[in-house]
Amino acid sequence: MSALLFLIPVALFMGALGLVAFLWSLKSGQFDDLDGAAERGLLDEPADED
Amino acid sequence: MALAHPVDIQGEGAKAPIHELDLIVNGMHCAGCMRKIERGLGELEGVSKARCNLSTRRVHVEWESKTLTDRDILTKMKDIGFEATPFDPKLLATADENQARRLLRAMAVAGFAAANVMLFSVSVWSGQASDMDPETLHLFHWLSALIAIPAVAYAGQPFFASAVRALKGRSLNMDVPISLAVLLATGMSLFETIRGGHDVYFDASVSLLFFLLIGRYLDIRMRNRACSAAQNLMSLRAVTAQRILADGSYETVGVCDLLPGDLVAVPAGGRMPADGEVVKGISHMDASLVTGESLPERVVPGTLVFAGTINQEAPLEVRVTKSDEDSLLAEIVRLMEAAEQGRAGYVQMADRIARIYAPAVHILAAGTFLGWLAFGATVHGALMSAIAVLIITCPCALGLAVPVVQVVASGKLLRLGVLVKSADGLERLADIDQVVFDKTGTITTGDLKLRAATGLSEEERALARSLALKSSHPLSKVVAESFKDCQALPLESLVEMPGMGLSGRYQGEEVRMGNAEWVGGVEGHGADTSGLWIRKGSNTPKWIAVTDTIKEDAAAVLDYLAHDYRTHLLSGDREAVVAAQALHLKFDEVHAQQRPNDKIAYLERLKKEGAKVLMVGDGLNDAPALRAAHVSMSPAEAADISQTAADFIFQGKNLGPVVKAIRTATFARRLILENFGFAFLYNAVAIPLAIAGFVTPLFAAIAMSSSSLIVTANAMRLNWERRK
Numbered sequence: 001m002s003a004l005l006f007l008i009p010v011a012l013f014m015g016a017l018g019l020v021a022f023l024w025s026l027k028s029g030q031f032d033d034l035d036g037a038a039e040r041g042l043l044d045e046p047a048d049e050d
Numbered sequence: 051m052a053l054a055h056p057v058d059i060q061g062e063g064a065k066a067p068i069h070e071l072d073l074i075v076n077g078m079h080c081a082g083c084m085r086k087i088e089r090g091l092g093e094l095e096g097v098s099k100a101r102c103n104l105s106t107r108r109v110h111v112e113w114e115s116k117t118l119t120d121r122d123i124l125t126k127m128k129d130i131g132f133e134a135t136p137f138d139p140k141l142l143a144t145a146d147e148n149q150a151r152r153l154l155r156a157m158a159v160a161g162f163a164a165a166n167v168m169l170f171s172v173s174v175w176s177g178q179a180s181d182m183d184p185e186t187l188h189l190f191h192w193l194s195a196l197i198a199i200p201a202v203a204y205a206g207q208p209f210f211a212s213a214v215r216a217l218k219g220r221s222l223n224m225d226v227p228i229s230l231a232v233l234l235a236t237g238m239s240l241f242e243t244i245r246g247g248h249d250v251y252f253d254a255s256v257s258l259l260f261f262l263l264i265g266r267y268l269d270i271r272m273r274n275r276a277c278s279a280a281q282n283l284m285s286l287r288a289v290t291a292q293r294i295l296a297d298g299s300y301e302t303v304g305v306c307d308l309l310p311g312d313l314v315a316v317p318a319g320g321r322m323p324a325d326g327e328v329v330k331g332i333s334h335m336d337a338s339l340v341t342g343e344s345l346p347e348r349v350v351p352g353t354l355v356f357a358g359t360i361n362q363e364a365p366l367e368v369r370v371t372k373s374d375e376d377s378l379l380a381e382i383v384r385l386m387e388a389a390e391q392g393r394a395g396y397v398q399m400a401d402r403i404a405r406i407y408a409p410a411v412h413i414l415a416a417g418t419f420l421g422w423l424a425f426g427a428t429v430h431g432a433l434m435s436a437i438a439v440l441i442i443t444c445p446c447a448l449g450l451a452v453p454v455v456q457v458v459a460s461g462k463l464l465r466l467g468v469l470v471k472s473a474d475g476l477e478r479l480a481d482i483d484q485v486v487f488d489k490t491g492t493i494t495t496g497d498l499k500l501r502a503a504t505g506l507s508e509e510e511r512a513l514a515r516s517l518a519l520k521s522s523h524p525l526s527k528v529v530a531e532s533f534k535d536c537q538a539l540p541l542e543s544l545v546e547m548p549g550m551g552l553s554g555r556y557q558g559e560e561v562r563m564g565n566a567e568w569v570g571g572v573e574g575h576g577a578d579t580s581g582l583w584i585r586k587g588s589n590t591p592k593w594i595a596v597t598d599t600i601k602e603d604a605a606a607v608l609d610y611l612a613h614d615y616r617t618h619l620l621s622g623d624r625e626a627v628v629a630a631q632a633l634h635l636k637f638d639e640v641h642a643q644q645r646p647n648d649k650i651a652y653l654e655r656l657k658k659e660g661a662k663v664l665m666v667g668d669g670l671n672d673a674p675a676l677r678a679a680h681v682s683m684s685p686a687e688a689a690d691i692s693q694t695a696a697d698f699i700f701q702g703k704n705l706g707p708v709v710k711a712i713r714t715a716t717f718a719r720r721l722i723l724e725n726f727g728f729a730f731l732y733n734a735v736a737i738p739l740a741i742a743g744f745v746t747p748l749f750a751a752i753a754m755s756s757s758s759l760i761v762t763a764n765a766m767r768l769n770w771e772r773r774k
Contacts, residue, residue: 004186011166015162015166026154031154032105033103035104036084036102036103040084043085
């Protein structure tokens with residue numbers, strides 16, 4: 001049972017890490033333009049002559 | 051246009067002030083456009099940031115140079131080929147945008163809590179069957195409480211707020227039983243935890259919140275997309291006008307400062323700043339905003355013109371007849387708002403059920419409490435059973451019954467090329483018994499095609515093409531395209547007369563192409579089509595007929611609809627044209643020359659007769675009617691405002707998606723009703739057990755999640771339906 005003493009904090013910490021990462025990505029605007037993000041993936045950055 | 055606002059940089063290292071400008075760019079459609087804009091603006095000296103948002107069709111620019119002005123940015127945008135309109139983001143920042151973010155945050159928190167509380171619950175349930183000692187059990191209860199209580203307090207707010215609003219308004223919605231169940235389950239679990247009791251329901255309350263928040267978020271995202279398109283509508287308005295003063299000089303004024311009686315100059319390519327009457331000049335106006343017709347309207351002194359229409363050819367002088375807030379454009383916006391309020395009376399199916407369901411559940415719970423007391427149970431025991439009733443009846447399956455089907459149906463329709471914009475649109479679409487179509491752009495493709503050019507010699511065809519190549523008038527474009535296998539002939543002294551036509555010299559003879567007056571043709575010829583005349587030298591003028599083509603599957607779609615629905619055609623076009631085009635289509639009623647308010651009046655009349663109408667239309671002139679109808683659809687090529695007003699947007703050059711959407715909606719409603727059936731069946735089994743006091747947390751968790759799974763699986767049947 002003593003394994004629980006560090007397994008539970010580890011599990012909670014990892015879950016909280018995921019939550020914080022999500023809230024951060026939300027705050028930094030990564031969910032503001034989902035259509036644009038999808039289209040931007042098609043851009044071929046270096047090659048551009050027009 | 052003083053919208054660029056310098057931002058003070060606090061602290062050290064501040065150089066030139068940063069200017070910001072937000073633009074609406076409706077012509078931005080793909081990755082290529084975004085790159086072109088971002089690169090193009092980035093080339094300007096001093097621009098530090100140019101970022102496109104494709105979802106909202108907006109661009110944000112920041113620059114540090116003192117020499118660069120917002121005018122330069124707009125010029126640059128024009129050079130790259132995009133029409134941009136500046137706007138003030140503070141005026142447009144909607145409450146809804148923040149609400150979507152709050153929901154997403156709440157969803158994240160609830161998801162985190164649900165996953166972790168479930169982790170403890172599963173251990174507790176399996177521990178009860180084996181050897182978990184009371185201390186560990188107690189520890190797990192406390193840990194669950196520690197995670198669940200803050201999560202419920204935070205993530206439950208959207209439901210609590212809505213429930214309080216409903217109660218204040220002395221009505222009930224689905225959020226009332228949801229809030230009550232969540233709060234009671236959490237409160238009782240906390241009480242049990244402190245008491246060192248055996249049964250806690252933290253997992254049920256947070257996972258319920260998580261599931262419901264997913265549905266809420268999807269719903270608000272659909273609505274937000276619609277809103278941003280509505281705000282971009284502002285770009286239809288001219289911002290400034292050139293007022294002509296008494297001494298003949300020009301003065302730039304804001305559109306809102308124009309008064310009836312003022313004289314304004316409208317350059318070629320300019321937007322009409324106000325409603326008025328042409329005083330000087332002949333030109334063609336793109337009046338699609340008002341009439342929905344693709345063909346420009348000819349204007350001469352005395353013609354009435356409307357704000358928002360575009361002057362295509364020659365400068366005009368216009369006497370303003372109405373002030374800004376009385377213009378037709380403002381009127382259309384007002385009509386839309388009024389129609390919108392009329393629709394607010396529609397109550398969604400889930401809420402209609404909640405009005406019966408919520409009181410029934412609460413009475414049952416109260417009855418359980420009193421019943422157990424009467425039979426001699428302790429207050430604590432009676433309360434536990436009453437709360438178990440509330441938790442087990444907690445409308446998890448009920449709350450999911452509608453949104454799950456709607457999300458699956460929306461996904462399916464999206465693959466069929468139909469975008470569902472409002473969640474309750476599907477419900478309303480299943481109710482309809484009549485269908486009203488607009489003509490141009492809806493029944494027809496909106497693309498002009500050559501219909502007849504009889505009696506034209508090879509030379510005349512070639513001449514027509516040569517002249518047409520020099521003009522940008524839509525009719526000329528059609529002519530140039532239709533005769534493209536003819537060799538272009540060298541023409542001399544080519545002249546374009548605005549509002550009349552073209553002329554040139556070929557082999558010493560004058561060639562004219564244009565309207566009857568210009569060429570000398572017969573006025574009023576071919577009343578059921580559009581077209582133009584051509585004449586070489588003193589030959590007889592020849593008529594080139596151009597017409598709008600009917601969509602390929604229009605006849606089939608109308609045949610299909612005629613079985614179950616009454617069909618109507620409402621068009622802003624001329625009587626003869628409408629009659630000619632509707633001849634082979636199965637319409638029960640056909641009405642021509644309908645203005646926006648006529649269309650509304652027509653729909654209102656149908657509504658009074660008790661009809662549930664689906665309106666399908668595309669032009670800005672249809673927008674109020676789209677709002678006034680019970681439910682509405684718009685093709686993807688439609689004006690932005692119509693797409694905003696419509697509940698559905700369908701893609702493709704065909705009408706087929708309309709039928710597919712109606713069929714999917716009907717099937718979806720059947721599934722929703724089945725889902726309610728399942729939810730009630732589940733309640734019928736579970737409630738007696740809860741009343742009898744047999745419900746344990748494990749039983750509650752299994753019963754709740756299995757009922758949710760059944761409801762979800764049933765909704766998936768929409769995807770399995772065989773494609774016919």
